[in-house]
Amino acid sequence: MRRSISDSSLIVSLNPKSSIAEAYRLLRTKIQFSFKDQESKTVMVTSSQAGEGKTTTISNLAIAYAQEGKKVLLIDADLRKPSLHRIFSQMNHQGLSTLLEGYTSVQDAIQSTDFDHLYLLPSGPVPANPSELIDSAAMEELMELLKEQYDVILVDTPSVLSVSDAVIVSSLCDGVIMVAASGKVRKEHLKKAREQLDHVQAKMLGVVLNRVV
Numbered sequence: 001m002r003r004s005i006s007d008s009s010l011i012v013s014l015n016p017k018s019s020i021a022e023a024y025r026l027l028r029t030k031i032q033f034s035f036k037d038q039e040s041k042t043v044m045v046t047s048s049q050a051g052e053g054k055t056t057t058i059s060n061l062a063i064a065y066a067q068e069g070k071k072v073l074l075i076d077a078d079l080r081k082p083s084l085h086r087i088f089s090q091m092n093h094q095g096l097s098t099l100l101e102g103y104t105s106v107q108d109a110i111q112s113t114d115f116d117h118l119y120l121l122p123s124g125p126v127p128a129n130p131s132e133l134i135d136s137a138a139m140e141e142l143m144e145l146l147k148e149q150y151d152v153i154l155v156d157t158p159s160v161l162s163v164s165d166a167v168i169v170s171s172l173c174d175g176v177i178m179v180a181a182s183g184k185v186r187k188e189h190l191k192k193a194r195e196q197l198d199h200v201q202a203k204m205l206g207v208v209l210n211r212v213v
Contacts, residue, residue: 009056009059009060009087010059010060010063010087011024011060012024012025012060012063012064012067013063013115021060021064024057024060024061024063024064025064027057027061027064027177027208028061028064028065028068030205030206031043031061031175031177031205034175034205034206035174035175041151041152041153041174041175042143042147042152042153042155042172042173042174042175043152043153043154043155043173043174043175043176043177043205044077044154044155044156044157044166044169044170044173044175044176044177044202045057045058045061045154045155045156045157045176045177045179046156046157046158046159046160046166046170046176046177046178046179046193047159047160047178047179047180047181047193048159048160048161048178048180048189048190048192048193049159049161049162049189050081050158050159050162051181052159052179052180052181052210053179053181053210054156054159054179055078055083055084055087055156056210057177057179057208057210058074058084058154058155058156059074059084059087059088061154061177062074062118062152062154063115063118065118065151065152065154066115066116066117066118067115069117070117070151070152071117071119071149071150071151071152072117072118072119072150072151072152072153072154073110073119073120073121073146073149073150073152073153073154074088074113074118074119074120074121074154074156075096075120075121075146075153075154075155075156076095076096076120076121076122076123076156077096077123077134077155077156077157077165077169078123078156078157078158078165079096079097079123079124079126079127079130079133079134079165080126080130080158080163080165081158082095082122082123082124082126084120084122084123084156085120085122085123088113088114088120089114090111090113090120090122091111091122092122092123092124092125093124093125094108094109094122094124094125095109095121095122095123095124095125096109096121096122096123096124096133097123097124097125097126097127097130097133098124098125099121099124099142100133100134100136100138100139100142101127101133102138104124106142106145106146109121109122109124119150121146130163130165131163131164131165131168134165134168134169135164135168139168139172140172143172143173153173155169155173157169157170159193160178160193160196160197161189161192161193161196167196167197167199167200167202168200170197170200170202171200171201171202173202174203175202175203175204175205176197176202176203176204176205177205177206177207177208178190178193178194178204178206178207178208179207179208179210180207180208180209180210181210182209182210190207
């Protein structure tokens, strides 16, 4: 790894001996146990509403997997308010949106990061029709292709209750992690989000309670 990462949210890298970093490694272990002998491990990380810490969670989880030696792909499927490219100091002129629109190849869209074994598929420019791109045959085909190339795929999405994108993506993944901010999330929002995911038979792996004081 090149020591150029400065984003303070990447605690697994910056302070690997901290209790927070250990919590992310424990989350990795629990996810692995949930899949047991299943080879394909595609996990979506979302929240019921925006601002609960899902992007920080998925970024640290991705690093934790990469530190284990797994070949990891982190996908920014938030085509409305993408942020993973900023966290990992990458360009965003092409990515998932241009890939699904047929303007970019998989090889050109996926970027190496400053972490060994960790790759990023940024969102790309914000498209005019994000939900239609996510809910497309091209997206299904892309996910199947990527599963053959990576040990672990982690997908960041918009919050479940804001738009339909997360529910659509959940149907393409092997499991879902819900991030909930302590003191902010409302039980009725969590329940409604769970109901929407259950409607498409998404496999809920668990809930991460974030920002516990």
